[in-house]
Amino acid sequence: MRRLVFLLALAFAAPLTAQTALPPAPYANQQLADPAQERKAHELMLTIRCVTCQSQSIADSDASMAADLRSEIRVRIAAGEQPEQIRAWLIERYGDWISYRPTAEPITWPLWAAPILLLAGGGVLVLGRIRRRRRNA
Known part of the structure; x- marks a missing residue:
């Protein structure tokens, strides 16, 4: 009986401990210093579908996956990559579905x-x- 109670307690406690302790992505909610680069990044974010929400763009989503993608896009834009190169990388990684712009x-x-x-x-x-x-x- 004790074993059953222990297993049930463990089963209910497991989801509580499943939260990630990772810090948020560096540019998830922080804009780039250069307004032109931030504009490029934001325009691209509006055309990328959130993998978690599936009905919002990553610019509008509060999901952690969307935050990671926003940060990745900003880092790549700051490094000098063009938005279409980033879109191609995202499509290669996640498939055509991720882009709101049909091919x-x-x-x-x-x-x-x-x-x-x-x-x-x-x-x-x-x-x-x-x-x-x-x-x-």
């Missing part, structure tokens, strides 16, 4: 073409109906 890779061409084809098909149907009505009238 036009050959695998996504059907997704880009589908709305155009559907509109064209709808236009053909509407024109056909209009011609049939004119003939029947």
Whole structure:
């Protein structure tokens, strides 16, 4: 019985001790000194999806993962990397899903073409109906 109580206490206590003791990332919530660099970093952050929240950009998210990504972006911008290089690195690391800016890779061409084809098909149907009505009238 004591063993069962000990195991239950351990099971409930484990999540309480699971919090990280790591300090926050250095530039997670601190802006860069150069306003131009900070603007570049912020514009990029607005187009990167939070891995934890999945519905917010990392600029808007309070998740620790978003803070780490904000810091990483600021460090790389301060080191002179261009935003598109950082975006490519993030896409390589996390996949296309992380970017709010869609890519036009050959695998996504059907997704880009589908709305155009559907509109064209709808236009053909509407024109056909209009011609049939004119003939029947």
